[in-house]
Amino acid sequence: MPIIRSVTREYIGKPIRCKAAICKKSGEPLVIEEVELDPPKSWEVRIKILCTSLCHSDVTFWKMNSSAPTARFPRILGHEAVGLVESVGENVEEVKEGDLVVPVFLPNCGECIDCGSTKSNNCTKFGNKPIRDMPRDGTSRFRDMKGEVVHHLLGVSSFSEYTVVDVTHVVKITHDIPLDKACLLSCGVSTGIGAAWKVADVEKGTTVAIFGLGAVGLAVAVAAKQRGASKIIGVDLNHDKFEIGKQFGITDFVNPSSTSNEKSVSEVIKDMTNGGADYCFECIGLASLMTEAFNSSREGWGKTVIIGVEMHGSPLTLNPYDILKGKTITGSLFGGLKPKSDLPLLAQKYLDKELNLDGFISQEVDFKDINKAFDYLLQGKSIRCIIRMDP
Ligand SMILES: NC(=O)c1ccc[n+]([C@@H]2O[C@H](COP(=O)([O-])OP(=O)(O)OC[C@H]3O[C@@H](n4cnc5c(N)ncnc54)[C@H](O)[C@@H]3O)[C@@H](O)[C@H]2O)c1
Ligand SMILES: [Zn+2]
């Protein structure tokens, strides 16, 4: 079976052999190998990935100890991407061959009580279960050349020339948008923007504290700036992130490693904001920093939004009296956005120049060099590294 490199009708209904970057063992470099990918079953879509990028959540699954309940090896990571529909299974009417689509880790069935509510984006019919391969039957569409199963990640698995995703994980997007910008909207950047606009609903003239200035935290900054926040404080251990953050709207910076021993980060932020920030966002994934973010928020109405994914199972410690004093804490997957309706709106805002996505792409590498994307992120040198697939 030849390796195919462009969307063709030749393989409709048949398996495709293509290259994928396989995570064979926890924390080891990905290995690019040929895999065989089944045709899409009912309600499924086979996508030719055009470009993909590395989100910290991929690193979390890559590093995960093989005994962890959500670890699966060998696995094809990757969940930020854009691609072309190669073929569709039965019952798929929403997209057709040749459509440009963004796969999203969060399903959006449009039928369940949550999909039907403006209060939630947490599709309860399909949910977000990292141990499952395909959402409907739980099985994988990928095999290695020995015929052994290769697992999916978060319903996407974009570190492959082709992937199969459930139609609930696919968003059709206009061909007008540059591919790298569409890719950014697939997870981290949309998550940060949604958290600021939809979950927190940041208002003009308010103060904001953002813990973690990766793509997610910087997207919160862009969105808060766009809403007219008066002070946007970035908290990060990497001092380079202050200079970088300024172009995204960060006005002030706190490096936890250089605050004085007498004062915690939350005390420093309270001093800077006359009693606490109006909105705090945790974009790292550590329970201790979620507490610190909450402690940095203002009594009376301070709102803390948890975005970082805490995979250690650490409990969150909060002082209940702070809650009595009016502070709130919430969280969201994908920034509270409903992928199918909100993602095309963000793309349109970008095209209308109402949303600035400049600066998020720090590097670009070819697919064969995908491990460099991990190096850049782990060394603190990357915001988003675009991984280009072969044409
Ligand atoms: N909720 C969601 O839907 C969703 C979506 C995407 C990503 N995430 C999560 O958001 C988090 C951020 O993702 P990202 O891709 O922006 O990550 P990233 O690695 O690009 O950025 C994280 C930033 O946090 C900083 N940092 C790390 N430890 C720190 C500490 N102890 N104190 C201060 N700063 C620290 C790093 O220097 C870095 O700048 C991750 O936990 C990721 O899994 C959640
Ligand atoms: Zn992500």
Ligand SMILES: [Zn+2]
């Ligand atoms: Zn649903």
